């Protein structure tokens with residue numbers, strides 16, 4: 213009791229300091245804002261620099277209210293450190309609280325009885341609002357060093373309390389209870405490609421997000437300037453995790469799905485597995501090259517062209533030479549068109565001047581315009597070097613079986629047929645890497661005017677950055693908290709402009725400082741190409757589980773799924789303890805997976821068990837589902853329940869439940885994930901978790917894809933209830 217009182221005094225003092233800092237920055241911000249908006253551009257820019265700095269700092273301080281302090285380390289030299297969400301010092305700059313990401317907070321996550329380092333005692337402090345409600349100590353002294361087991365999970369009480377909470381449809385951060393194997397991955401070097409293999413519920417998503425926050429802290433200069441890109445499997449999933457990074461005080465992360473990666477295209481639906489397989493194959497990049505090359509066509513013979521009634525000749529050999537030169541420059545197709553067209557227009561202008569008997573030099577501008585605007589000339593040059601957009605080109609390619617046969621000869625006729633689609637159909641998520649590939653090969657498709665405007669904008673942005681750098685330097689701002697880019701992104705002559713994240717999102721050619729990929733097992737080799745393009749520094753963390761792949765064929769190794777990225781410097785790590793799924797359910801899921809897709813899976817140990825974890829009801833689901841779901845909802849109390857069905861009956865199951873349970877399926881305050889009851893198929897449910905899962909027709913899900921049944925069965929934190937008409941022996945025994 214005395215201990216709790218003591219810790220309460222410390223925690224209260226840290227909160228008091230947090231309040232003081234908040235009010236200090238609020239006061240400063242108000243003062244800066246009161247200053248008149250007059251003066252030189254330099255003065256304005258300084259004012260804005262201050263305002264931005266204060267706003268950022270305030271936003272960070274406001275975001276860390278909950279569980280601000282969660283740990284204490286007692287060291288061999290009799291000193292004590294408190295660990296929390298951010299670093300806070302007192303008025304004399306003496307540290308009161310250490311940021312969880314700082315090097316000297318590391319023993320909080322890493323010290324074990326066997327390897328205590330200089331830690332004598334680690335204490336987990338649990339707070340509710342600002343009140344200390346529980347303490348839990350690990351004594352890491354020499355006597356304890358014999359029991360390695362005790363150190364496998366750290367802070368078990370806090371960990372179990374957090375794991376056993378009812379779900380509310382939003383992921384929360386795990387800073388207070390990060391486990392040692394997770395911490396090692398979170399703090400790993402940013403260089404190269406790190407692939408993390410982990411079974412269901414082992415914290416891959418949590419680790420990926422905390423790693424993003426860690427890198428933004430430990431390598432702030434590099435990461436803040438270029439931003440971090442986070443790729444998730446669906447927008448629903450991004451919605452599920454969107455609280456985590458802000459609660460860790462980080463906002464400079466661009467979250468996207470593969471379907472929203474390419475500006476201007478927004479794909480939300482997947483192709484069928486066999487189509488997806490073809491579209492993900494690296495051969496597609498060759499198809500892209502040939503399709504773009506096909507836009508550059510040498511005419512069969514010389515062409516007679518009419519300009520204002522005067523006949524001139526576009527010579528085949530001159531077209532060939534111009535083509536050769538333009539290609540040699542190595543610029544994308546649309547951009548190289550200028551290099552192709554200019555010498556030919558010059559040549560045609562000479563001919564035209566001669567034919568009209570006029571002096572070429574004296575009348576060049578006007579003769580040149582006549583030639584350039586002549587319909588014949590435009591048509592002939594376009595046919596030889598056609599400018600186009602990625603979507604236009606792919607639409608024409610997929611709608612033409614002959615062209616497909618000509619360009620895609622690596623594929624057999626069945627595979628080519630899978631690519632065929634009629635024009636006007638919406639793009640799928642699997643189309644995006646190919647569109648991205650084409651965008652890269654084609655380059656910008658824009659008139660000279662648009663290009664000039666873009667260049668002018670880029671120059672203005674550069675000037676703003678220089679301005680901001682000056683402002684930071686002259687005011688001694690920054691200290692790793694704010695970069696010139698961030699500042700420049702907040703103000704322009706026209707007032708506040710887009711944030712770094714917004715600018716990065718809108719720019720196909722943006723080079724990110726780091727990319728974090730979740731559910732990476734779903735990425736095709738073509739998708740990996742799109743990601744590598746966005747990260748020339750090859751600083752990538754990919755987390756996933758090969759056993760949870762949706763495709764019919766399980767992948768043998770990570771490298772095999774990654775295409776070109778697999779040939780880069782790839783390090784692998786694994787996570788082996790599941791914090792979500794109770795043991796009985798996890799074991800059953802593994803048995804089913806092995807029955808449908810035998811393989812060598814890295815074993816996963818469940819950290820917890822629940823009573824009555826498995827249940828089954830026999831019968832036709834259309835007749836019994838309402839009863840099963842109603843009973844489960846009642847028994848669950850607070851929390852969330854998911855009904856998981858095969859894809860083709862998902863809507864039917866929803867319609868069946870809606871008349872009686874509609875109220876549980878809507879939440880006016882927070883979208884679908886926040887409602888107590890959802891109906892989803894195995895693709896949508898990926899990465900999410902629920903207290904209770906009712907599984908409809910599991911056998912069919914398993915027969916369609918072993919990975920899908922494994923995903924579906926491992927979503928619950930408490931209980932799995934299957935509704936079926938017969939299962940093979942061994943499923944639930």
Ligand SMILES: Nc1ncnc2c1ncn2[C@@H]1O[C@H](COP(=O)(O)OP(=O)(O)OP(=O)(O)O)[C@@H](O)[C@H]1O
Nearest residue numbers: 386389390391412413414415416417418791792899
């Ligand atoms: N160290 C931890 N402390 C507390 N909770 C944890 C910890 N690690 C993971 N969890 C919890 O376990 C659950 C599963 O984590 P997460 O979703 O990150 O797993 P995953 O490996 O991504 O799962 P899946 O493979 O199913 O996508 C989450 O509720 C997460 O908060």
